[in-house]
Amino acid sequence: MSTVLLGMPGLPPASPRGTGNLRGDEAFPDAARSALGNAQLRRNIAHATTTIRGKRAAVVGELPHWEQLREAGRQLKSHTMAHLDEYLVQLEAAVTARGGVVHWARDAAEANRIVTELVRATGSDEVVKVKSMATQEIGLNEHLEAEGIAAVETDLAELIVQLGHDKPSHILVPAIHRNRTEIREIFLREMGDAPADLTDEPSALAAAARRHLRRKFLSARVAVSGANFAVAETGTLSVVESEGNGRMCLTLPQTLITVMGIEKVVPRVQDLEVFLQLLPRSSTGERMNPYTSMWTGVTPGDGPQEFHLVLLDNGRTRVLADEHGRDALNCIRCSACLNVCPVYERTGGHAYGSVYPGPIGAVLSPQLTGVEDNASLPYASSLCGACYDACPVKIDIPSMLVHLRAEHVEEHRRQSRTPAVESVVMRTLSWVMGHPRRWTAAARMGRLGRLLRGRRGTIGALPGPVVGGWTSARDLPAPPTQTFRDWWRGQEDQK
Amino acid sequence: MRIALFITCLADAMFPDVGRATTTLLRRLGHEVVFDADQVCCGQMHVNTGYQAEALPMVERFADLYAEADLVVAPSGSCVGSVRHQHPLVADRFGSRSLQRQTRKAAEHTYELSELLVDVLGVTDVGAHFPHRVTYHPTCHSLRMLRVGDKPLQLLRAVDAIDLVELPGADQCCGFGGTFAVKNADTSTAMLVDKMRAVLDTGAEFCTAGDSSCLMHIGGGLSRARAGARTIHLAQILASTAEDPFQPDVAPGSVTADAPVVAAPRRSGGVA
Ligand code: SF4
Numbered sequence: 116m117s118t119v120l121l122g123m124p125g126l127p128p129a130s131p132r133g134t135g136n137l138r139g140d141e142a143f144p145d146a147a148r149s150a151l152g153n154a155q156l157r158r159n160i161a162h163a164t165t166t167i168r169g170k171r172a173a174v175v176g177e178l179p180h181w182e183q184l185r186e187a188g189r190q191l192k193s194h195t196m197a198h199l200d201e202y203l204v205q206l207e208a209a210v211t212a213r214g215g216v217v218h219w220a221r222d223a224a225e226a227n228r229i230v231t232e233l234v235r236a237t238g239s240d241e242v243v244k245v246k247s248m249a250t251q252e253i254g255l256n257e258h259l260e261a262e263g264i265a266a267v268e269t270d271l272a273e274l275i276v277q278l279g280h281d282k283p284s285h286i287l288v289p290a291i292h293r294n295r296t297e298i299r300e301i302f303l304r305e306m307g308d309a310p311a312d313l314t315d316e317p318s319a320l321a322a323a324a325r326r327h328l329r330r331k332f333l334s335a336r337v338a339v340s341g342a343n344f345a346v347a348e349t350g351t352l353s354v355v356e357s358e359g360n361g362r363m364c365l366t367l368p369q370t371l372i373t374v375m376g377i378e379k380v381v382p383r384v385q386d387l388e389v390f391l392q393l394l395p396r397s398s399t400g401e402r403m404n405p406y407t408s409m410w411t412g413v414t415p416g417d418g419p420q421e422f423h424l425v426l427l428d429n430g431r432t433r434v435l436a437d438e439h440g441r442d443a444l445n446c447i448r449c450s451a452c453l454n455v456c457p458v459y460e461r462t463g464g465h466a467y468g469s470v471y472p473g474p475i476g477a478v479l480s481p482q483l484t485g486v487e488d489n490a491s492l493p494y495a496s497s498l499c500g501a502c503y504d505a506c507p508v509k510i511d512i513p514s515m516l517v518h519l520r521a522e523h524v525e526e527h528r529r530q531s532r533t534p535a536v537e538s539v540v541m542r543t544l545s546w547v548m549g550h551p552r553r554w555t556a557a558a559r560m561g562r563l564g565r566l567l568r569g570r571r572g573t574i575g576a577l578p579g580p581v582v583g584g585w586t587s588a589r590d591l592p593a594p595p596t597q598t599f600r601d602w603w604r605g606q607e608d609q610k
Numbered sequence: 611m612r613i614a615l616f617i618t619c620l621a622d623a624m625f626p627d628v629g630r631a632t633t634t635l636l637r638r639l640g641h642e643v644v645f646d647a648d649q650v651c652c653g654q655m656h657v658n659t660g661y662q663a664e665a666l667p668m669v670e671r672f673a674d675l676y677a678e679a680d681l682v683v684a685p686s687g688s689c690v691g692s693v694r695h696q697h698p699l700v701a702d703r704f705g706s707r708s709l710q711r712q713t714r715k716a717a718e719h720t721y722e723l724s725e726l727l728v729d730v731l732g733v734t735d736v737g738a739h740f741p742h743r744v745t746y747h748p749t750c751h752s753l754r755m756l757r758v759g760d761k762p763l764q765l766l767r768a769v770d771a772i773d774l775v776e777l778p779g780a781d782q783c784c785g786f787g788g789t790f791a792v793k794n795a796d797t798s799t800a801m802l803v804d805k806m807r808a809v810l811d812t813g814a815e816f817c818t819a820g821d822s823s824c825l826m827h828i829g830g831g832l833s834r835a836r837a838g839a840r841t842i843h844l845a846q847i848l849a850s851t852a853e854d855p856f857q858p859d860v861a862p863g864s865v866t867a868d869a870p871v872v873a874a875p876r877r878s879g880g881v882a
Contacts, residue, residue, distance in 0.1 A: 148796045457783045461800045495794060497787025497801070498658060500754035514695070520660030541661040548619060548651040549667025555647075558623035573833050584795030588802065589830030592624060599617050599626035603633075603645045 127432035128222065129485040135223035135254045135429070136282075137484050139468015142491040146466040147458075156292050160284075160463045163291045164454045170400025171451060171505075178396070187389045188508040192445035195382060196435060202347040202380045203426065209350025213412020215422040220374075222429045223253035230255060230339065230372055231262050233423055237370050239264075239336045245354060245361040246270035247341025248448055249374045249427055251283060251470040255339065266339065267331050269360040271324050278305040284464030284472060286450040287398050292463050295320060328360060338364035338419070342375040343447070344390060345424075348383050351411045352424070355394060355404050365408050371419035376427050378444040390447060393507035397449035430483035439518040443479045445508045452502035452512060458495055467492060474502035478515045486523045487530075493519035559601070561594035568593035611731070612642045614676060616684040616720070618822070619651035625822045631849035632685045632723060635736060638849075646675050652684075653700070654692035659789045662700050669700045673712035681730065682720040685845050687752030687820045690722040695755065722752060723845055724761040724820055735768035739852040743773040744842075745814040747805070747828065749821045750783050762820055762844055769847060775812045779804070786827035802831045809839055816842045 130137055139146060150156060175181050195202055207217040220226035234242055242259065244250065244266050256266040256277070268277040275290040276283050279301045283289030290298070299315040302323055308330075309323045340361065344353040352373055354361045365371060381387065395404040413422050435441050453459045453473030464472030469480035469489065477496055481489035493516045502512045527535065534542075547553045567574045573590040577583060585591060597605075613636055621628045633643045652672060653665030672693060676682045684690050697713040705713070727733055746766060752758045766774050785791065785801025805828060809817045817832075819825050822843055829841035842856070850856035 144794050144796065147794065151796050151800050457785070457801050458794075458797055461797055493660075494790065495797075497750070497783050497785060497790045497798070499750035499783035499787070501750075501781075501783070504754055517658060517660075517696075520658070521662045522660075524660035525663075537659075538661075541656060541659060541664050545656060545661070545664035545667060548653075549671065551648045551650055551671075554619070554650045558619070561623045573830075575834070584792040585830075587795060588799040588834060589827060590833040591830060592826060594624055595626050597626060599622045599629035600645070600647055602626050602630060604647070 126436060128430070129433055130430035130483045131222050131224060132488070134227065135252055136470045137252060137480050138488055141468065143466055143495040144491060146468065147462040150462045150466045155294070156463055157461060159292055159294045161460055163288065164460050167400055167454050171397060171454065174396045174400050174402055184389060184392055185507055185509050188393050189445065191381065191386050191389060192508050195380060196378065196441060196444055199377065199380070199435065202382055203377055205347040206345055206350060206380050209348065210412060210424050213350050215350065215412040215424055218423060218425045220425050220427050226253050226374060226425055226427050226429070227255055227258040229425055230374065231259060231264065233372050234259070234264050234337055237337050241265045241267065241335060242337045242339050243331050243335040243364045243368065244268050245338065245340035245364045246273045246356070247374065248286060248470065249341045249376050250339060253374070253427065253429065255374065269328050269331065269364055271321065271358060274324060274328070275301060278302065282465060283470060285453060286448050286471070332363040332367055335368045337370045337372065338368040339372045339374065340364060342373050342379050343394070344387060345375055345380045346384050346387070347380050349411055351384065351409050353387065353407065353409045355391070356406045357399060357404055359406050362406050362408050365410060366418050368419055370421040372423045372425065374425045374427055377431050394447055394449050397451040397505070397507040434482045437482065440478070440482050440515055442510050443475065443482055443515060445510055446475050446479065447508060449507055451505040451507065455501040455505045457499060457501065458497065467495065474512045475510070478512055478519060481519055486519055487526055490523050493523060555600060558598045562596065564594045612644060612680055614679045614682045615643050615645050616649060616676070616682050616689070617645070618684055618686045618689045620822050620826070621685060624826070625843065628685050628822055628843040628845050631843065631845040632683065635845060635849040639731065639733065639736060649675055652689045652692045654689060654696060655788050657692065657696045657700060663704055665700050666704045669697045669705070669713060670709060672697065673709055673716050676716040676720065677712040679719060681726070682716070683723055683726045684720065685723045685820065685843060686822060687722045687749050687756055687758065688823060690720055691751040691755035693717050693720045722756055722758060722820060724758050724765055725756065728761040728764060734764045736765065736848050738848045738850055739770040740847045740850045740856065741771040742816055743775060743814045744816045744818055744847065745775050745777040745809060745812040746780070747777055747784060747817055747819045747824065748780055749819045749824045752820050753781060758820070765844070765848060766818070775814055777812060778808045784824050784828050786824045788823070791827060802827060806831050806835065806837065810837055814839055816840060818842050818844050818847055820844045
């Protein structure tokens with residue numbers, strides 16, 4: 116039986132469970148604990164993020180109008196999101212008019228199915244891939260593999276991850292957690308055609324990858340890419356990259372399939388002038404990225420003769436519906452927020468579970484999946500604000516984290532009849548701290564804590580879930596003999 | 611001027627010395643300090659942990675007490691940050707129209723200590739004397755939420771006899787983050803260790819900041835590691851003079867209560 120509802124539409128669907136890579140197996144604190152113990156990983160990531168942070172600061176510092184550029188980027192994105200419905204339809208019309216085919220995918224499963232059918236129709240069982248977050252998000256490689264189609268990653272770092280049967284840990288440099296010795300071992304073990312005398316010199320490693328990939332580029336008939344931007348007025352798609360592998364994939368094969376999150380659209384070609392300045396400086400710390408490819412539909416006799424654009428929702432409309440969360444869709448995936456994040460720097464990307472790690476991941480993943488499926492991520496931040504300062508489109512990630520924490524607490528309260536311990540503590544504290552007399556009494560009672568103090572006048576390691584986390588590494592000061600308010604009253608009385 | 615002191619719950623219960631120092635300093639500069647005993651916490655911990663509705667009573671009380679005040683000072687960057695950024699948020703979600711107005715009004719004249727001194731009262735040399743090696747940790751909320759910039763450093767540079775040394779990687783978070791230190795204790799500790807290393811590398815006796823919460827975290831780590839350096843609030847340095855020098859809180863109230871300021875560290879035993 117089916118019913119027809121004509122009332123208010125509900126919240127648009129979240130990204131469904133069971134497909135894609137937006138959910139981890141462990142809560143952040145547990146995953147982080149293992150990562151923190153991995154000395155090699157911490158050294159690799161700290162080294163990489165420190166280097167890239169310095170480069171970014173230098174190229175951003177040389178632009179006197181950087182703040183205006185950021186503001187322009189923010190406004191362009193906010194405007195586009197407010198009119199997303201119109202711009203997407205405009206994009207579809209423009210792409211279609213230029214000989215492309217547009218497909219709309221509600222979620223990861225639908226997008227995977229569409230791409231698989233498109234590849235099948237070409238008769239090919241291998242595709243070359245341009246590094247793309249959207250296809251990582253939906254788990255396209257895994258899906259294609261299950262359908263008997265091999266997907267070959269052609270970005271160097273992505274190739275390292277793929278050959279190492281690993282997961283990406285950074286938006287821009289998915290293999291940031293690996294150093295060159297580890298990469299050499301992976302190549303020798305997995306590549307098949309790596310030279311036996313391969314050294315761990317970066318140039319030797321790059322040369323081995325290049326030889327390996329050249330063969331793939333020349334034989335591939337189908338390429339799958341993501342997109343950094345799609346221009347609504349012209350139907351032009353754009354991929355921004357450093358290695359030239361993207362250019363190969365976008366030009367050599369017969370068929371090109373682009374999977375793009377619906378938030379990647381920009382209204383006009385002119386808008387790219389802002390983003391093409393913001394993006395390379397924020398992501399790789401370069402003034403300009405080496406390769407910017409743009410294509411519009413199909414050009415007879417030149418480049419792919421068949422072009423498909425898959426527009427992916429996968430929870431994005433739901434994000435758009437939340438006025439306090441929607442700015443997460445403005446992200447241009449530069450990864451500056453990861454590189455400056457003190458939490459990411461120490462835990463790496465895998466701890467976040469989702470393909471979107473770091474500060475942007477902590478706000479985007481829970482919104483795409485529904486906050487309860489990634490409930491620990493909004494708490495994976497000290498709210499230090501470094502991400503907000505670095506973000507080229509000024510996404511206020513700290514405020515969004517605080518908003519998602521409230522959403523989690525309120526959702527949890529709606530769902531469960533028995534409140535969590537934390538909730539009871541917080542309510543009690545609110546009852547005590549919201550009222551002066553109760554607070555005065557409680558603060559005085561703090562003096563009882565003095566009974567716990569050791570010979571050094573401080574409180575050392577204590578058991579228990581709450582203070583235990585604190586006192587495992589820090590002493591707690593023993594409460595003073597007198598609260599401030601008692602002191603104040605005493606000195607007033609003496610007047 | 612008549613300045614209302616918002617002591618913050620942490621300083622009230624755990625670090626009364628910071629309140630005493632703030633009072634002493636402002637009185638020395640010729641101002642009247644008032645303290646309303648009806649004040650409670652700012653509610654920051656509740657909001658940052660996701661309990662916005664529970665923060666409402668605290669937000670209401672702050673607005674009640676301070677919307678009509680001339681000037682309010684709090685010796686904490688993060689509490690002032692909460693008053694400015696979170697109180698309107700909570701009021702908008704759960705409060706009345708009038709509360710929404712009152713929170714904004716109260717926030718307009720609420721200042722963190724270094725802002726009050728430099729921007730409002732127009733002083734950088736407060737006549738302090740502090741003959742020790744000191745390094746300054748800018749704390750994230752002062753730095754990025756309030757944008758206090760180098761105001762605390764301007765104040766510290768003007769202190770007589772101080773040996774002020776730069777903290778490497780000063781803008782890096784110390785890892786406190788309120789309940790972050792408990793919910794993500796391991797990551798927080800990893801951040802703390804790097805901050806402690808930076809502090810110790812300077813050879814400073816004191817690490818100072820404008821926020822007792824970060825100082826409690828850093829000081830707690832230094833104390834546990836028996837590192838020989840300790841933390842001190844900016845107000846305590848600025849209150850210290852040649853005639854009335856800073857006394858380590860003998861009735862313990864500071865983190866390393868027994869660490870003597872001038873003498874060599876004791877081998878064993880403590881004052882407490
Ligand atoms: S949130 Fe901002 S800084 Fe982070 S990846 Fe997106 S655009 Fe870059």
